[in-house]
Amino acid sequence: MLDGWVPRSKGCKIMESIKRIAVVTGGNKGIGLEICKELALNGIGVVLTARDEKRGKEAVEKLTTDYGLTNIIFHQLDVTDHSSIASLVNFIKTHFGKLDILVNNAAITGLELSQPIDEKLPQPERAELYQKYIVQSYEKAVDCMKTNYYGVKYMTEAFLPLLHLSNAGRIVNVSSTRGQLQGLNNEKLKKELDNIDNLTVERIDHLTNSFPKHVRYNTVEEDGWPPRCNVYRASKVLMNAYTRIIAKRYPSVTINCVNPGYVSTDFNYNTGPLTVSEGAQGPVMVALAEGGPTGQFYDRTQLSTF
Numbered sequence: 001m002l003d004g005w006v007p008r009s010k011g012c013k014i015m016e017s018i019k020r021i022a023v024v025t026g027g028n029k030g031i032g033l034e035i036c037k038e039l040a041l042n043g044i045g046v047v048l049t050a051r052d053e054k055r056g057k058e059a060v061e062k063l064t065t066d067y068g069l070t071n072i073i074f075h076q077l078d079v080t081d082h083s084s085i086a087s088l089v090n091f092i093k094t095h096f097g098k099l100d101i102l103v104n105n106a107a108i109t110g111l112e113l114s115q116p117i118d119e120k121l122p123q124p125e126r127a128e129l130y131q132k133y134i135v136q137s138y139e140k141a142v143d144c145m146k147t148n149y150y151g152v153k154y155m156t157e158a159f160l161p162l163l164h165l166s167n168a169g170r171i172v173n174v175s176s177t178r179g180q181l182q183g184l185n186n187e188k189l190k191k192e193l194d195n196i197d198n199l200t201v202e203r204i205d206h207l208t209n210s211f212p213k214h215v216r217y218n219t220v221e222e223d224g225w226p227p228r229c230n231v232y233r234a235s236k237v238l239m240n241a242y243t244r245i246i247a248k249r250y251p252s253v254t255i256n257c258v259n260p261g262y263v264s265t266d267f268n269y270n271t272g273p274l275t276v277s278e279g280a281q282g283p284v285m286v287a288l289a290e291g292g293p294t295g296q297f298y299d300r301t302q303l304s305t306f
Contacts, residue, residue, distance in 0.1 A: 018045035018071055020166075021096045022287065023088070025049050025079055025155065026106030028059040030265035031174065034280035035103055035287075040069045042288055044101065049077035049088065079106050079151030085158045098165035101287050104152045105174045109267065110144025110231035111136050117269050127271040141212035141231045148235035149208045153201075153242060156255075163253050172287045173243050175257040177299060179236025181306055186224020193237065194306070196244045196295075204245075208238050240297065240306050247295030254289075257306075258282040258298040 022039050026032040028050035036048045040063065048063075050056035056074045063069050075091055078084040092099050113133045117126055152173055163169030184190045193199060211234050214220045220230050240257050247255040262272040263279035272279075282300040286292075297306045 018043070020100040021045045021047065021092070021098070022101035022103060023047045023049060023092065023099060023159070024103040024105055025077060025151070028052065028055045030267055031260050031263055031276055031279045031283070032103075032105040033059055033063075034276040035105060035283050036072060037063055037067065037069070038280055038284040039101070039103075039287060040072050041067065042284075044071070044288075045096075046072045047088075047092065048072055048074050049106075050074070051076070051078045077106075079104075079155055080146045082154065085154055089158050089162065092159075092162060099159055099162040100166040100168065101170050101172070102155065102159050102163060103172045103174065103283060103287055104155055105283070106151055107148045107174065107235075107267075108144055110140045110148075110235065112140060113269070117271075119270055123264070123271065123273060126269065130269055130271045136215055136231050138212050138216040141215040144231045144235050145208050145211060145238075148232070149204075149238050149242065152239050156242075156246060160250060160253065164250075168290070169253040170287060170289075171243075171246075171253060171255040172283050173239060173255070173257045174283055175240055175243075175259050175297065176232070176236045177259045177304075178233040179240045179257075179259075180297070180304075181237065183233060184224055184237065185221070189224050193241045196241075196248060199241060199245060201242060201245055204238050204242050208235075211238075244295050244306065251294065254292060254294045256286050256292075256294060256296050256298060258286050259300060259304075261300050 022044045024032055024036050027036045027048035036046050040046045048056060048060055053076045060072050060074045063072055075088050077088050111134045114135050115133045117129050156171060181190050181194055214223055225234050243255055243257050260279035260282050261274045263274045263276055264270045264272040282298055285301050286298055297304050
């Protein structure tokens with residue numbers, strides 16, 4: 001039996017008839033959990049991953065019990081830890097021989113609240129207070145860049161060889177409209193990040209590594225980064241740019257970014273107006289699509305621009 005597998009019954013044969021395999025990061029709750037459910041309901045063999053083993057296994061158990069799904073398994077994963085990623089790669093290679101879909105969903109806001117928000121308040125009021133109370137720090141900025149940018153980069157680099165073994169390898173990077181270039185005030189930086197022919201991964205790494213220093217010395221806005229929620233926004237801007245470079249470099253794998261919309265989850269203290277079901281529609285659509293463009297940005301289910 002595969003490690004972490006939670007079967008519907010002891011006699012079930014573990015995904016032996018499943019032709020397509022997906023890995024979803026941050027899959028134990030929120031949008032990630034819904035993406036896992038929808039992919040499984042569409043016949044995909046899903047490897048639900050999470051940092052917390054207990055919560056990850058509970059999530060698989062819930063999907064198995066509530067929906068009768070037998071094509072979901074759990075594997076522990078910390079996207080910021082090379083050894084954790086290597087363990088997952090070895091697991092997928094050993095048991096499935098290739099990977100068809102990688103959904104890079106795991107992310108953090110890089111923000112904290114200066115005061116708690118009463119979740120019983122109406123959604124518009126909660127959203128207003130959320131914007132009012134958010135604060136950020138150098139430490140949180142470092143963690144945000146590690147997860148939101150480097151986590152995607154590490155996972156992509158590690159799984160590209162297995163995705164190339166698929167007949168139609170796909171990577172879906174869950175992003176945000178806050179990561180679109182139109183949110184930048186620095187025209188020079190905007191043009192640089194939009195010039196994919198000349199932009200390099202090394203340059204994006206440099207911008208990623210230097211951003212927390214701007215937070216520490218309060219020079220973020222001076223350099224043209226967005227004034228509000230700029231840690232999270234910057235991480236998604238940089239992840240988007242990385243996606244475009246990698247998509248161009250590896251045309252045989254379809255690689256796109258998707259904004260799920262402002263979804264109500266504990267990620268944003270449940271201030272979003274959309275449900276997790278609505279938020280998962282875009283990532284699932286792009287993950288399941290046959291063919292289609294690569295190196296693009298989808299705003300929910302509609303093709304948009306970076």
